[in-house]
Amino acid sequence: MVLPLAVTDPADLARLGRLFGAMWTVKRAVQRDARARVDAYWAAYRERTEQGAKTVRQRLGLSREALERCAYKHLEDSGHLMHHASKALAMHMADEVWNGVQRHLFAGNSGRRHGRPRVGRWHDFTRIPGRARSHTAEKKWETFRLVGSLHGHALAYSGGGRHEVRQPRRMPKPSVPAGTVPTGKATASGRPGMRKATWWDHAGPLAVVFAGGPDSARGDLVLPVRVPQGPGQWARVEHFLADLGRWHKVDLVRRRKASAPGGWAYEAHLMVLGPGYASPAVRRMRRHAAELDRVGGVDGNVSNLSVVSFPAGLDPDQGAPMSSEIVLTGAEKARLEKAAMKRRGRARALDRSRRATNTAQYGLSKRQRFRAEQRAAKGLPEKTVTVPGGARAARTDRVPKQAYRHDRLSNVYQDMRARQSENAASAAEYRRHRARSVAREIIIAHGPVLVVEDCDIRTWYRLWGKRLSQTTPGMLISALDVECRAADGRIVRASTWSTALSQHCLCGERVHKTLRDREHRCAACGLAGKRDLVSAALAAFVRLTDTDDPTTAYLDTVMSRHAQIMYGEGLEEALRESTTPSPKPVRRSGRVAVPSQRETSAHRTAARRPRATPDETRSMRDHTGKPGHRPGRDPQLALW
Structure with missing residues (x-):
């Protein structure tokens, strides 16, 4: 936490x-x-x-x-x-x-x-790592110690429990309790033993203490803790802070924040002995996903992520094939383009600031030289250039004469760089949050038993680095692996050399396709569909001799052909476009309700509409304006 x-x-x-x-x-x-x-x-x-x-x-x-x-x-x-x-x-x-x-x-x-x-x-x-707490020896000091209690913190900042927790902007530093406390042992005279109170006896507001360090002459370093107090945060706070015996380790971390004094904001990362926190809605999602008796395949691509699943018994009475495509919508592309434009603007501003501060290290640009020559030809005085736009002064082997680390940097430059780093960290956190949300939506529709090709995505970045930084297929697959394990399932990796999913058909015939061919057409059985969805469907029929060894994977063409015969037009429809009604569960009366099979069939046979992002979904909801009423969801509107 x-x-x-x-x-x-x-x-x-x-x-x-x-x-x-x-x-x-x-x-x-x-x-x-x-x-x-x-x-x-x-x-x-x-x-x-x-x-x-x-x-x-x-x-x-x-x-x-x-x-x-x-x-x-x-x-x-x-x-x-x-x-x-x-x-x-x-x-x-x-x-x-x-x-x-x-x-x-x-x-x-x-x-x-x-x-x-x-x-x-x-x-x-x-990050400065701290020492783990000893749970066998009592009162053994760690490097960074979290003192206090959640109960004492709540009493201190809630007026004795009369209202919600309200922490001030400037929080006071707690101090060591004054006086003495009993040791629990009797002295020779029979009286109870007493000792001086220490931080171990502090039960008030929470704080991180670094005691006994080199600066101990100046006193202990006491850092007050600000507990998250937003809506829906208190259950998570109690999960980590209610039981003092679960506290295990505290690391001292700093992150860039341009508005903070010194440009850094400090945090304490607390590790507890036990599982992490999951909200009740997420736990219900995972329980429902664990009950789904389905097996699916995942095909990761540069521009999308395709998922196709079947009932485990391949029985039409148990359900129909379902498919999902995770792609970037128009709104997301516009947002990414706007963020890229801002990033390029910040980079240009940083370059201008560096050039203005280190004018001797840069030459004049072609236009600046032309203007200087014109002024000299007309007999005008030479004009000082404050921001040279030419190349950096370098040796014959193009190595800069002065290293960049020796440049003088202005305060404005340092502030802009801090804001750039802060925005980059925020964008990375958004991508991780999106990956977790998409992974949960996938397992609630297709189950936690999935198969994916064992690809080294690092090689993709050599050709499609900019595109991959937008779609993040590797991050999506990693988040999907975590969610599958949390739902008592697993995502298995299969070798591409022994399966060649993109070059096969469900009937077992080999269909050669280049990277340019995005549609699958089999001359033997007449199956037509999207290349990525067909590969994901074939991944569901991959078998492994050893699940931990991707090279032992092989394609079970008998079962894939059997599924093609059993489902017929339903399978062809799933391979042409996404048939998942809405990966995100429908909310009813404040609870998360999973769509029933009847609703799934109705959504699948309904007219197709363009997929929308969560932001577009919220904007297209029917707001009734009734107090306490949660807006409904268009049953034909999907997230992707």
């Missing part, structure tokens, strides 16, 4: 800035050492062959303990870093670096290794 920190004290902001600066220095030093050791490891080919890879790693210090000792050494040798960071934080940061090195040295379950470790940038350093 993300807990915003209401840090308004300039002294606390300064301490947080120094803490992040010190930890960034430690991480950069450990990353450089780890990268040098990895290069030496791969260069020692003969030694790895003769003595073994483990011996070489031990000699070079490629282990978690060795990187931790490396971090300690950098911290002690620097001197000034000991005033801001502690050895515990340096150890956790070295463990983070080792995780990246480990993914490079050793292959994962997929048999692939990550790339060579790189040294990150200052603006990409956003």
